[in-house]
Amino acid sequence: MTKLTVELAQHLKNNINRxxxxxxxxxxxxxxxxxxxxxxxxxxxxxxANIGNGxxxxxxxxxxxxxxxxxxxxxxxxxxxxxxxxxxxxxxLVKDFRENHYAAIIFNASRADVxxxxxxxxxxxxxxxxxxxxxxxxxxxxxxxxxxxxPDEQSYGWILNTSGTTGKPKKVGLTHExxxxxxxxxxxxxxxxxxxxxxxxxxxxxxxxxxLIVVSTLLSDGKLVIxxxxxxxxxxxxxxxxxxxxxxxxxxxxxxxxxxxxxxAQFDSSxxxxxxxxxxxxxxxxxxxxxxxxxxxxxxxxxxxxESCSQCTLNPLDNIKIGSVxxxxxxxxxxxxxDDFTDAPDVHGEIAIRGDHVITSYLEPHPDSFxxxxxxxxxLGYFDTEGYLWLEGRSKDIINHGGEKISPSVVEDVLxxxxxxxxxxxxGLPDDLYGEIxxxxxxxxxxxxxxxxxxxxxxxxxxATHLAKYKRPSEIFFLDEFPLNATRKILRPKLTEILQTxxxxx
Numbered sequence: 001m002t003k004l005t006v007e008l009a010q011h012l013k014n015n016i017n018r019x020x021x022x023x024x025x026x027x028x029x030x031x032x033x034x035x036x037x038x039x040x041x042x043x044x045x046x047x048x049a050n051i052g053n054g055x056x057x058x059x060x061x062x063x064x065x066x067x068x069x070x071x072x073x074x075x076x077x078x079x080x081x082x083x084x085x086x087x088x089x090x091x092x093l094v095k096d097f098r099e100n101h102y103a104a105i106i107f108n109a110s111r112a113d114v115x116x117x118x119x120x121x122x123x124x125x126x127x128x129x130x131x132x133x134x135x136x137x138x139x140x141x142x143x144x145x146x147x148x149x150x151p152d153e154q155s156y157g158w159i160l161n162t163s164g165t166t167g168k169p170k171k172v173g174l175t176h177e178x179x180x181x182x183x184x185x186x187x188x189x190x191x192x193x194x195x196x197x198x199x200x201x202x203x204x205x206x207x208x209x210x211x212l213i214v215v216s217t218l219l220s221d222g223k224l225v226i227x228x229x230x231x232x233x234x235x236x237x238x239x240x241x242x243x244x245x246x247x248x249x250x251x252x253x254x255x256x257x258x259x260x261x262x263x264x265a266q267f268d269s270s271x272x273x274x275x276x277x278x279x280x281x282x283x284x285x286x287x288x289x290x291x292x293x294x295x296x297x298x299x300x301x302x303x304x305x306x307e308s309c310s311q312c313t314l315n316p317l318d319n320i321k322i323g324s325v326x327x328x329x330x331x332x333x334x335x336x337x338x339d340d341f342t343d344a345p346d347v348h349g350e351i352a353i354r355g356d357h358v359i360t361s362y363l364e365p366h367p368d369s370f371x372x373x374x375x376x377x378x379x380l381g382y383f384d385t386e387g388y389l390w391l392e393g394r395s396k397d398i399i400n401h402g403g404e405k406i407s408p409s410v411v412e413d414v415l416x417x418x419x420x421x422x423x424x425x426x427x428g429l430p431d432d433l434y435g436e437i438x439x440x441x442x443x444x445x446x447x448x449x450x451x452x453x454x455x456x457x458x459x460x461x462x463x464a465t466h467l468a469k470y471k472r473p474s475e476i477f478f479l480d481e482f483p484l485n486a487t488r489k490i491l492r493p494k495l496t497e498i499l500q501t502x503x504x505x506x
Contacts, residue, residue, distance in 0.1 A: 001076065001150060001151070002075075002151050002152065002153050002155070002176040002177070002180075003153070003176070003177075003180050004075065004157065004176040004177075004179055004180040004183075005072070005075050005076050005151065005176070007180070007219055008072055008075075008215075008218055008219070009072075009076075011032070011218045011219065011221060012032035012035055012036050012072075013032065014032070014221055015031065015032035015221065016031065016032040016033050016036075017031055017032070017033060018031060018032065019031055019223075020032065020221075020222075020223045020224065021034075021035065021065050021068060021130075021223070021224050021226075022065070022223070022224065022225045022226065022242065023064060023065035023130065023226050024225060024226060024227045024228065024234075024238060025062075025063075025064065025226075025227075025228045026065070026132075030065060030129055030130055034129040034130065035068055035069050035129070036069075037129060038066070038069035038073075038128040038129050038130055039069045039072050039073045039076070041126060041128060042069060042070060042073035042074075042126070042128075042136075043073045043076065043077060045124050045126065045136055045138065046073065046074070046077055046079060046104065046138075047077075047149065049103075049104065049122070049138035049139070049140075049142070050142050050147055051077070051103045051104055051138060051139075051142070051147070052077055052078060052079065052147035052148055052149040053077065053078030053079070053147065053148040053149060053150065053151060053152075053155060054078065054080075054148075054155075055079050055080070055102075055103035055104070055147075056079070056080045056082050056100070056102050056103060056159060057074055057079055057080065057081055057082065057102060057103060057104040057105070057106060058082050058084070058093075058096065058097060058100070058102040058104070058105045058106070059081055059082065059083040059084070059105075059106045059107075059205070060083070060084050060085075060086055060088055060093060060105075060106070060107050060111055061083070061086055061106065061107065061108065061204075062086040062108070062228055062229075063086075063200065063203065063204045063209075063226055063227060063229060064130065064131055064204070064226065064228075065130040065131070065224075065226050066128060066130040066131035066134060067083075067204050067210075067214070067226075068130065068214065068218070068224075069128065069130055070106060071157075071210075071214075074157075075151060075155075075157050075176065076150075076151070077149045077150065077151070078148060078149065078150055078151035078152070078155045079103070079104075080155070080156040080157065080158065080159055080173075081157065081158050081159075082102070082158070082159040082160075083158075083160070083204070083205035083210070084096070084161065084205055085203060085205050085486035086111075086203075086205070087486055088486075090111075090114040093111075093114060093115075094114060094115070097115070101139075102139075103138065103142060104136055104137060104138045104139065105121070105136070105137040106134065106135070106136050106137075107134075107135050107137075108131075108133055108134065108135065109125070109133040109134075109135050111135075112135040112137065115137055118137075120139055120140060120141045121137040121138065121139060121140070122137065122138050122139075122140045123135060123136075123137055124136040124137070124138065151176055152176075153175065153176050153177040154175050154176070154177065155175060155176050156173045156174060157174055157175065157176050157179050158172075158173070158174045158179070158210065159171055159172065159173050159174075159363065160172050160174065160205075160206070160207055160210075160306050161306075162305070162306050162307070170362050170363075170364065170366060171362060171363040171364060172306045172307055172359060172362060172363070173359070173362075173363050174211075174309050174359070178309050178356070178357050178359075179211060179215060179309060181309075181330075181356055181357045182215075182308070182309035182310050182311075182357040183211060183215040183216045183219050184216075184219065185310075185311070185329060185330040185357065186211070186212050186215075186216035186310055186311060187216040187217070187219055187220045189311070189314045189329045189330075190216070190246070190275075190277070190300070190314075190317075192216060192217060192220040192222055193220055193221075193222065194220060194221035194222055195222070195245070196217070196220065196222040196223070196245045196246060196274075197222060197223040197224075197225060197242055197243055197244050197245050197246075198217050198222060198224055198225065198244065198245070198246055198247060198248075199225045199227065199235075199238055199239060199242065199244040199246075199247040200213055200214070200224060200225065200226045200227060200247070200248075201227050201229065201230035201231075201235070201247060201248075201249065201253070202230075202248055202249070202250070202487075203229075203486055203487055204226070205486070206306075206486070206487050207304075207305070207306045207309065207310055208248055208279065208280070208304075208310065208487075209248070211309055211310040212248065212277075212304070212310040212311060213248055223242075225238065225242045225244060230249070230253055230256075232256050232257060232260035232262060232263040233260070233262040233263060233266070235257065235263055235266075236263060236266040236267050236268060236271070237266055239271050239272075239273060240268050240270075240271060243272050244271075244272065244273060245272050245273060245274045246273060246274050246275050246276065246277065247273070247276055247277070248276075248277040248278075248279070249276060249277070249278055250278065250279070250280040250281060250487075250488050250489075251278060251280070251281050251282065251283040251284070251287065252281075252423060252488055254276075254278060254283060254287055254288075254291050254299070255287055255422055255423060256422075257291070257295075258287065258290055258291060258294060259422060259445065269295075269296060271295075271297075273295075273297045274298075274317075275297065275298045275299065275300050275317065276291075276297050276298070276299050276300070277299075277300045277301075277302065278299050278300070278301050279301065279302050279303065279304060279311075279325075280487065280488070280489060281489060281490075282391055282393075282409045282412070282413060283299070283301060284412070284413050284416030284417065285322055285323045285413065285417075286416060286417040287416060288301075288322050288323070289322065298317070298320060299320075300314060300315050300317065300320065300326075301314075301315055301320075301324065301325050301326060302314035302315065302325055302326055303325035303326070303351075303379075303389060303391065305377065307353075307358060307359050307375055307377075308331065308353055308355070308357060308358045308359075308375075309357045309359075310357075311329065311331075312328060312329070312331040312333055312353050312355075312358075313325050313326045313327055313328050313329060313331070313333060313389050314326040314327070314329050315327070315388075321384075321386070321388045323390065324384070324388040324389060324390050325381075325388075325389050325390070325391055326388060326389065327387050327388055327389070328343075328387075328389070330355060330356075330357070331353055331354075331355040331357070331358065332353065332354045332355055332374075333351065333352070333353050333389060334351075334352050334353075334374065335347045335348070335349045335350070335351060335352070335381065335382060335383065336349045336350040336351075336352050336371075336374075336376065337349055341372070341374055343383055343387070344383070345382070345383050345384055345385045346382060346383075346384070346385075347382055347383070348380070348381075348382045348392065349380065349381075349382070350376060350377065350378065350379065350380055350395055351377045351380065351381045351389070351391075352371070352374040352375060352376050352377065353374065353375050353377060354373055354374050354375060358375055359375065360373075360375075378394055378395050378396065379391060379393070379394055379395070380392040380393055380394065380395055380398070380407065391409065392407045392409060392410065393407040393408050393409035393410070397427070397492055399426075399427070399428035399436050399437075399438055400428070400435050401428075401431075401434050401435065401436055401437060401438060401470050402433075402434040402435060402470070404470045406428075406438060406470065406471050408425070408426035408427060408428075408492075410471065411426045411438060411440070411463075411467065411471055411472075411473065412424050412425065412426050414462075414463070414466050414467055415440060415442075415459060415462070415463065415473075417462075417466075418458060418459065418462055420444050420445050420446070420455055420458075421442055421443070421444055421445075421455075421459075422443045422444060422445055423442075423443040423482060424440060424441070424442055424443075425440075425441045425482055425490050425492070425495055426438060426439065426440050426441070426473065427439055427441070427492055427495055427496045427499065429475065429496065429499060429500060430500075431474075437474040437475065438470075438471060438472065438473045438474055438475075439473060439474065439475045439476075439477065439499050440473035440475070440476050440477070441477050441478075441479050441482065441495060441498075441499060442455070442459070442476060442477065442478050442479070443479055443480070443481065443482065444478060452478050455478075456476050456478075459473070459476055460472075460476070475499075475503065477499050477502055477503075479498070482495060483495055483498065
């Protein structure tokens with residue numbers, strides 16, 4: 001056993017008869033005893049199939065309470081969990097399996113049919129407390145030898161894919177040692193206790209939900225309420241019914257909660273929320289202020305990534321600086337300044353991180369991502385005089401307008417102040433004269449073409465008084481939706497393609 005598995009097992013003992021885990025889809029609470037029994041059933045299947053330390057299990061599941069026993073059953077045996085989005089297509093699943101030959105695959109019953117012709121896979125249908133129709137496919141051609149079935153501190157608990165918003169996702173291996181340290185940093189910085197209840201609306205195959213929320217909450221003996229996905233019309237109901245004290249969201253969800261009429265009608269100011277955590281993308285300052293004023297809930301913005309096993313910085317609960325992503329927490333954070341790495345104020349450049357919860361290599365070679373012991377994030381930012389970190393976008397997204405460098409996030413933050421704009425994304429489009437021009441993609445609050453004409457005029461006028469001339473959008477496009485990855489981050493290369501197509505037919 002590792003320190004991680006020991007502490008997680010102790011949590012289940014502490015909550016042996018306490019209902020600490022709820023699945024909103026099933027509308028059912030589970031005790032430590034329920035989860036422990038599920039772990040036992042799962043481990044028997046893995047043992048019988050000769051799966052153990054160093055093997056990788058492929059998982060494709062919707063948000064569900066079953067993630068808790070599945071992960072712990074795997075980790076106690078030194079098996080690595082590799083979860084992917086439940087929206088992954090059948091073609092992608094088969095391709096991934098053929099390339100990687102996983103020791104086992106875990107699905108719900110409906111998704112397992114795509115592998116029915118694979119003779120090397122044995123099918124196990126299992127009914128658990130936390131999931132009614134789980135299917136586990138195990139390889140029947142594994143070498144029959146006495147395989148080690150306990151982990152060590154360097155065993156990978158997870159292999160997770162990075163977001164992949166600008167290219168092919170990279171695979172990140174996170175060890176038990178790293179996961180434990182990161183979880184303790186998360187629970188300490190968020191001041192989590194056994195009196196906290198978290199509502200999970202973020203996708204559970206991703207680092208935010210898996211590490212920052214689930215593992216940290218389990219180690220703090222708190223409660224978890226798992227929703228199948230974010231629902232504006234159910235969010236406040238779920239908060240009130242379950243006495244939720246915090247949740248983690250993305251900026252899009254903040255915007256929806258401020259505008260969705262059904263959601264607003266359900267809001268009850270007697271909620272017990274201590275804070276809402278927001279990350280993944282930059283939250284416009286105006287939206288942040290409106291949310292706090294409307295709902296009376298602080299928003300904690302932070303900065304993290306899969307490569308750091310969740311967060312690197314966080315706004316202190318008692319000293320939030322709106323617009324920043326807070327101060328470094330148990331992480332070295334610096335700005336690349338030539339050959340130097342500095343945390344001096346007002347130095348703008350690429351953000352680099354290092355620490356005992358930060359990877360030092362990917363599973364495949366990507367040497368350009370590391371320098372002198374630092375991980376180069378590809379994000380741009382700077383520190384202010386009080387040590388708060390401010391983000392300025394991705395280096396790959398910077399627009400070069402006649403030699404002037406423009407961060408899309410700066411333009412997005414300004415335009416996002418207009419009330420009728422639900423979402424905005426800025427990209428560069430090719431231009432014969434300037435190289436690139438600033439193009440703004442807008443999702444607004446109307447379907448009326450006449451109102452869109454008025455909105456276009458308001459955007460142009462607002463940009464003229466709030467942005468330098470070279471930063472103002474030269475072209476404005478109205479869309480019904482943005483291309484997003486499974487964690488709701490904008491796929492900017494795809495968005496650029498869409499706008500270029502629209503441009504060519506206008």
